[in-house]
Amino acid sequence: MLLSVRNVTKTYSGQNMGRAVLRDVSLDLAAGDTLALTGESGSGKSTLLHLVGALDTFDSGEITLMGQTYGALGDTGRAALRRQSLALVFQQFNLIPSLSVLQNVTFQARLAGQHDQAWVNQLIDRLGLSDLTDRFPEQLSGGQQQRVAIGRALAPRPQLLLADEPTGNLDETSSQAVLDLMLDLVADSGTALFLVTHSQQIANRLNRRLHLSGGHLQ
Known part of the structure; x- marks a missing residue:
């Protein structure tokens, strides 16, 4: 099992009392599997x-990724885990404005010491970015920026890709195209995908689906 979440509880402190957002949440994710998490805002x-x-x-509880328990990791260990084993794609893209498309795509892989130019070339080609490598984020459409963000995340060949509403800022046509590419590339690289979405249509494209309500998984 690649990822194990066991009885995890998370509480945020309010003015008068703590608010438990997650209550005894447990889930597993195998290598190469895809999981969609839905739930209300x-x-x-x-x-x-x-x-x-x-x-x-x-x-409370515990999260384990590739045999590493999060509770035993300090800040340095958590940063190393994010750099070497995980990748994240956010709704807001979070590209580096001063870097070109090519530099953005290779940034995380170089940081992790896992740069593979042949794989980067394949990603750029599959993502339709071959003619855009010298452009900067401000010169790209939203769909193009999202494809760059996906390329950056997959360039280091992470064991686990986390995606938070990755198509939330795109129209329906662009959303489906980006999701198609993400699922194809994840399948080719053997990366597991854990995707958060409000769209049941998107969730149905993944192998497994869970729903979060009242702090519990259903």
Whole structure:
């Protein structure tokens, strides 16, 4: 099993009392599998994704990725995990404005010491970015920026790809095209995909689906 989440609880402190966003959440994800997480706005979908991405800490329970337990990792270990084993695609793209398309795509792989030019060339070709490599993010459409973000995430060949509403800013046609590319590339690289979405149509394209409501998975 690639990813194991066991009885994870996350509480945010309010003015008068703590608010449990996640309550005893458990799930497993195997290598190469795809999982969609749905739920109403504010249900904790992004919170769970951020916990799995080692971007936040949980109150109780445990998360294990490739045999590494998050609770045993300090800040340095969590940063290394994000750099070497995980990749994230956000709704807001988060491209580096001062870097070209090619530099953005290769940024994470170079940072992780996992740059493979042949794989990068394949990604750029499959993502339809071959004629855009010298452009900067501000010169791209939303769909093009999202494809660059996906390329950057997959360039290091991560074991786990986390995607938070990756097509939320795109129209329906662009959303389906980007999802098609993401699923094809994930399948080719053997990467597992954990995707948060409000769209049942998108969720139905993945192998497995879970719904988060009231802090519990259904």
